[in-house]
Amino acid sequence: MSFSKSIYGWGRYPVIKADVQVPLVQSGVKAAVQNSGQGGMITRGFGRSYGDSSLADYVVEMRHINHLLAFSSKTGRVVCGAGISMADLLEVFVPMGWFLPVTPGTKHITLGGAVASDVHGKNHHISGCFCEYVESIELLVNPDCVLVCSRSTHSDLFHATCGGMGLTGIILSVNLQLKPVSSAFINQKTLKAQNINEALELFETNQGSTYSVAWIDCLATASSLGRSLLMVGEHSSDNILVGSSKHSLSMPVDMPSSLLNRFSIQLFNTLYYNRITKKEVKNRVHYEPFFYPLDGLQDWNRLYGKNGFTQYQFVIPKEAGQVGMTKILKEIAASGKGSFLAVLKVFGKQNDNLLSFPLAGYTLALDFKIEKGLFPLLDRLDAMVLDYGGRIYLTKDVRMSEQTFKQSYPHWQQFQTIREQYGVKGVFASYQSRRLGLDT
Amino acid sequence: MKKILIIGATSAIAEATARCYAKEGAMFYLLARNEERLASLASDLKIRGALSVDYSLLDVKERANHEQELLRAKDTLGNIDIALVAHGTLGNQGACEEDPEVALLELETNAFSTIALLTRLANIFEKQSHGTLAVISSVAGDRGRASNYVYGTAKAAVTTFCEGLQARMFKSGVHVLIIKPGLVATPMTEGLSMPAFLVAEPALIAADIFRAIEKKIDVLYTPWFWKYIMIGIIHIPATLFKKANL
Numbered sequence: 001m002s003f004s005k006s007i008y009g010w011g012r013y014p015v016i017k018a019d020v021q022v023p024l025v026q027s028g029v030k031a032a033v034q035n036s037g038q039g040g041m042i043t044r045g046f047g048r049s050y051g052d053s054s055l056a057d058y059v060v061e062m063r064h065i066n067h068l069l070a071f072s073s074k075t076g077r078v079v080c081g082a083g084i085s086m087a088d089l090l091e092v093f094v095p096m097g098w099f100l101p102v103t104p105g106t107k108h109i110t111l112g113g114a115v116a117s118d119v120h121g122k123n124h125h126i127s128g129c130f131c132e133y134v135e136s137i138e139l140l141v142n143p144d145c146v147l148v149c150s151r152s153t154h155s156d157l158f159h160a161t162c163g164g165m166g167l168t169g170i171i172l173s174v175n176l177q178l179k180p181v182s183s184a185f186i187n188q189k190t191l192k193a194q195n196i197n198e199a200l201e202l203f204e205t206n207q208g209s210t211y212s213v214a215w216i217d218c219l220a221t222a223s224s225l226g227r228s229l230l231m232v233g234e235h236s237s238d239n240i241l242v243g244s245s246k247h248s249l250s251m252p253v254d255m256p257s258s259l260l261n262r263f264s265i266q267l268f269n270t271l272y273y274n275r276i277t278k279k280e281v282k283n284r285v286h287y288e289p290f291f292y293p294l295d296g297l298q299d300w301n302r303l304y305g306k307n308g309f310t311q312y313q314f315v316i317p318k319e320a321g322q323v324g325m326t327k328i329l330k331e332i333a334a335s336g337k338g339s340f341l342a343v344l345k346v347f348g349k350q351n352d353n354l355l356s357f358p359l360a361g362y363t364l365a366l367d368f369k370i371e372k373g374l375f376p377l378l379d380r381l382d383a384m385v386l387d388y389g390g391r392i393y394l395t396k397d398v399r400m401s402e403q404t405f406k407q408s409y410p411h412w413q414q415f416q417t418i419r420e421q422y423g424v425k426g427v428f429a430s431y432q433s434r435r436l437g438l439d440t
Numbered sequence: 441m442k443k444i445l446i447i448g449a450t451s452a453i454a455e456a457t458a459r460c461y462a463k464e465g466a467m468f469y470l471l472a473r474n475e476e477r478l479a480s481l482a483s484d485l486k487i488r489g490a491l492s493v494d495y496s497l498l499d500v501k502e503r504a505n506h507e508q509e510l511l512r513a514k515d516t517l518g519n520i521d522i523a524l525v526a527h528g529t530l531g532n533q534g535a536c537e538e539d540p541e542v543a544l545l546e547l548e549t550n551a552f553s554t555i556a557l558l559t560r561l562a563n564i565f566e567k568q569s570h571g572t573l574a575v576i577s578s579v580a581g582d583r584g585r586a587s588n589y590v591y592g593t594a595k596a597a598v599t600t601f602c603e604g605l606q607a608r609m610f611k612s613g614v615h616v617l618i619i620k621p622g623l624v625a626t627p628m629t630e631g632l633s634m635p636a637f638l639v640a641e642p643a644l645i646a647a648d649i650f651r652a653i654e655k656k657i658d659v660l661y662t663p664w665f666w667k668y669i670m671i672g673i674i675h676i677p678a679t680l681f682k683k684a685n686l
Binding site: 001003005020022024025026027064067068069070071078081092 | 450452474476477480481483484487488627630631633
């Protein structure tokens with residue numbers, strides 16, 4: 001089936017018209033590729049990448065390729081169609097005592113998308129990216145050729161596809177190693193940091209915790225610059241494996257974007273920061289609010305109004321450290337543009353995937369509504385990030401320049417060589433890949 | 441452990457409903473047209489906990505095959521605790537207006553085949569003296585609207601047929617559930633432009649169906665608010681209704 005419709009990423013900017021194919025079976029995916037014509041195509045799952053990574057004039061929507069194909073309850077190895085969501089996997093496997101080895105801040109993403117973005121989570125400093133737990137994938141490179149890629153077969157293509165933003169073919173299925181857990185609950189500890197220095201120190205002293213992340217107030221200035229709440233967690237061992245907690249609120253309409261301004265956000269951030277009055281609070285929470293606090297408010301992207309928003313996520317190497325982070329935070333605080341719930345995290349080592357985002361250092365993610373003056377600010381931030389040897393997360397990006405990309409992702413040429421070898425360059429292409437000079 | 445027959449098993453609502461029962465270790469017999477999807481659905485349901493999953497190909501328009509396929513399902517399952525009739529197409533209303541043959545084909549798929557299947561199933565269930573016949577009709581059958589009245593006609597026929605069946609089967613202890621979903625996000629409705637706040641996910645519909653079968657409800661509007669929307673729509677006077685762009 002195919003439809004012409006308006007599509008956009010999670011940031012709701014930009015909005016484009018696309019020919020959307022909706023295959024229900026693998027042979028349908030092949031047919032969709034066969035009929036794609038010359039213009040290039042990209043796959044799409046739940047449209048949770050923020051910018052233009054899943055936008056093209058011809059789109060293959062994979063959400064219905066969502067069946068569980070094999071599972072071993074002894075080993076926790078699961079094979080499933082690439083369109084299955086993390087939410088679905090959790091619902092099936094948590095009651096059986098298995099959890100996702102790595103999960104981002106939303107469970108409403110497909111596994112194919114998780115591979116293509118090589119997503120990271122609150123355990124990156126210990127467990128690395130999602131693809132570390134992917135044993136193999138089935139990758140369609142053309143309608144007559146589906147390759148099984150792993151670290152031992154077609155390993156070049158495997159490392160290009162993990163984090164490769166869908167530009168190397170269509171991931172049909174994923175063979176994933178789940179992680180054993182004995183509870184659906186997390187023992188959480190919340191720690192208060194009065195400024196960025198204290199926050200980074202807290203990360204340091206808690207680096208043994210399985211999960212850690214900080215919410216940071218990007219509008220605080222002077223001695224409070226970078227004040228944060230650090231949340232760390234461990235899987236509980238209470239043997240209660242209750243599935244998901246139900247019923248979320250939703251945002252039925254676009255909020256007028258003028259309601260989001262530096263005063264309302266400052267008020268929210270101050271209230272949020274001061275909800276914890278002690279230096280340290282311990283509690284036990286279900287995995288849903290711990291990992292997916294924002295999934296509780298469906299369509300929260302409408303908070304940023306009808307013009308949409310973008311999330312700016314960068315990483316700078318550890319060596320750049322406090323000094324670098326302070327300088328960037330000052331620039332953001334001075335601009336007065338900022339967001340609720342900016343997220344700060346310490347990453348572990350980078351992996352061998354060619355376009356994977358994380359590298360050992362500090363990452364900060366913050367939302368900005370699309371407005372005049374935003375992109376120049378982000379360009380200034382790009383320059384600072386690049387100076388420190390950092391980079392921007394492709395899954396969130398909607399505006400970085402070709403030079404910025406090519407300077408900060410040093411393996412991009414190798415990525416292109418592999419795409420040419422397998423004949424997928426230009427066949428799989430997105431608005432983003434064109435903007436970044438990977439396709440024409 | 442429940443024994444469940446699903447016709448149109450690869451429809452999004454049917455798959456989601458099957459998942460609810462798979463968790464409980466049900467036994468399935470699935471009928472649908474798409475063999476590739478049936479095969480992967482079978483492995484999916486087994487991993488989710490189904491005790492057994494058998495399936496067979498059936499195009500509901502091939503009425504000559506109905507008897508044989510239903511007998512095979514009954515032989516495989518033994519008694520049938522639940523039969524979910526979920527097949528359907530959302531035809532192109534414009535094409536139905538152009539060509540009566542297209543309109544009649546829509547009725548064949550969405551009404552006549554359903555009535556034929558239910559006639560056979562009713563006799564099987566009457567002999568068993570237990571079980572649930574759960575039939576997916578639609579709110580579209582409650583009142584004809586310009587935008588999809590051929591589909592609505594088919595669903596109205598299914599609803600009326602099932603109301604009669606309800607009264608007949610009541611005497612033998614068989615439950616007949618008429619399911620009237622509103623707008624649901626499925627591959628069938630993918631191309632429609634629907635007001636987002638009214639559109640439900642198949643998993644939500646499935647949970648409602650699961651509960652309605654447990655509680656032996658007669659008519660299920662799902663999600664619940666469609667009951668009130670349809671009360672409103674039914675009571676708009678025709679003089680106004682025909683002018684409304686619905």
